[in-house]
Amino acid sequence: xxxxxxxxxxxxxxxxxxxxxxxxxxxxxxxxxxxxxxxxxxxxxxxxxxxxxxxxxxxxxxxxxxxxxxxxxxxxxxxxxxxxxxxxxxxxxxxxxxxxxxxxxxxxxxxxxxxxxxxxxxxxxxxxxxxxxxxxxxxxxxxxxxxxxxxxxxxxxxxxxxxxxxxxxxxxxxxxxxxxxxxxxxxxxxxxxxxxxx
Amino acid sequence: xxxxxxxxxxxxxxxxxxxxxxxxxxxxxxxxxxxxxxxxxxxxxxxxxxxxxxxxxxxxxxxxxxxxxxxxxxxxxxxxxxxxxxxxxxxxxxxxxxxxxxxxxxxxxxxxxxxxxxxxxxxxxxxxxxxxxxxxxxxxxxxxxxxxxxxxxxxxxxxxxxxxxxxxxxxxxxxxxxxxxxxxxxxxxxxxxxxxxxxxxxxxxxxxxxxxxxxxxxxxxxxxxxxxxxxxxxxxxxxxxxxxxxxxxxxxxxxxxxx
Numbered sequence: 489x490x491x492x493x494x495x496x497x498x499x500x501x502x503x504x505x506x507x508x509x510x511x512x513x514x515x516x517x518x519x520x521x522x523x524x525x526x527x528x529x530x531x532x533x534x535x536x537x538x539x540x541x542x543x544x545x546x547x548x549x550x551x552x553x554x555x556x557x558x559x560x561x562x563x564x565x566x567x568x569x570x571x572x573x574x575x576x577x578x579x580x581x582x583x584x585x586x587x588x589x590x591x592x593x594x595x596x597x598x599x600x601x602x603x604x605x606x607x608x609x610x611x612x613x614x615x616x617x618x619x620x621x622x623x624x625x626x627x628x629x630x631x632x633x634x635x636x637x638x639x640x641x642x643x644x645x646x647x648x649x650x651x652x653x654x655x656x657x658x659x660x661x662x663x664x665x666x667x668x669x670x671x672x673x674x675x676x677x678x679x680x681x682x683x684x685x686x
Numbered sequence: 687x688x689x690x691x692x693x694x695x696x697x698x699x700x701x702x703x704x705x706x707x708x709x710x711x712x713x714x715x716x717x718x719x720x721x722x723x724x725x726x727x728x729x730x731x732x733x734x735x736x737x738x739x740x741x742x743x744x745x746x747x748x749x750x751x752x753x754x755x756x757x758x759x760x761x762x763x764x765x766x767x768x769x770x771x772x773x774x775x776x777x778x779x780x781x782x783x784x785x786x787x788x789x790x791x792x793x794x795x796x797x798x799x800x801x802x803x804x805x806x807x808x809x810x811x812x813x814x815x816x817x818x819x820x821x822x823x824x825x826x827x828x829x830x831x832x833x834x835x836x837x838x839x840x841x842x843x844x845x846x847x848x849x850x851x852x853x854x855x856x857x858x859x860x861x862x863x864x865x866x867x868x869x870x871x872x873x874x875x876x877x878x879x880x881x882x883x884x885x886x887x888x889x890x891x892x893x894x895x896x897x898x899x900x901x902x903x904x905x906x907x908x909x910x911x912x913x914x915x916x917x918x919x920x921x922x923x924x925x926x927x928x929x930x931x932x933x934x935x936x937x938x939x940x941x942x943x944x945x
Contacts, residue, residue, distance in 0.1 A: 490825055490898075493825070495891060499885070501767040502826075503881075503884040506836055507880055510837070520749065557826070561826075574803050576705045622793075624789070627758055628782070629756070664877040665882055
């Protein structure tokens, strides 16, 4: 999978993962506050933020594996810098990454329109929920509550990963830092939809 | 014998497999016993001070309490269970109480296993081991190591941006849209700087002859011996023995075979 990648792309991927690993750790604290106020569903409200690197990496690098690898590496780095969830988190990262990657794979890694990015964020919501169902024992909760959690997480994935990820990537492209990537060229040509102001 | 000496990949595998096995059980005793043995092993064979351990562990006690609370309030009542307490539509059965307690305990047992790994493993050795034992491509492994080295640089840049904002008198964000604008003001320059640095690093690595070839040699070799597999077997045995003891005292629960 990685043989077709340039070293430049691999390092950019890793650096994105490092930055978002820090963001993810900060959001764990934020999540805990919501969790304390609302119970388990508090996490689902902001769960989408934990998928954002998949969307950003895939949107920028546009190669098979970008969504999966970035999320996995971000999880691994989170473990290294001190998320006490530990090595299990790497597995969670892989599972979240697979959800987004599956959506990009369905478009043969050719389509990076807004709806695909949103669907990819929701894809991560679905896989992460199935994993959570098993590992966190959601079976012990009432079905109504579990269903509510699922839909909240789905919306969170669409907005906080899909839309926010797209917006951040495009803001970044406007600085010119991504000029050697397809997204940078798109922005330069003004082909991308210009709903966002710099 | 120290826990630091075991192979990092096998240590990580052990933790993940133990977590998966523990997820089958829905009684509080099995995770509690595993937690006790794991914590003891961390103190004795990991030479980790109790203070350091409890500092990292205590946030999870809070999480476990909320988990128990959620599982109690939104518990699934199954017919034929012993009712402890009813209040309006809210029914608390003995079984659901036990399940809630077990989910809280589960969080804590997972944490103790994770801490055992984290407090006795160096990140660089973990990556070297992943490359040498799990065939992680060197391109990716060294990419991650380079990225990891960026952390202090990113922190430094963050401080610079913050000071720059302060000097120019940027007001504190209050409303949600201001907060979002603030997020962008920090995130975009930080990411742009990081990506530019990443491209320079890649160029530097390639100019020094890094090809990412899998058949490379390692200065720091990390090996696997029977001791590592004994470590693996020991911890799986701990989980199974915990379940056995729990069964002996009549606590063991497998979620009634329903999912």
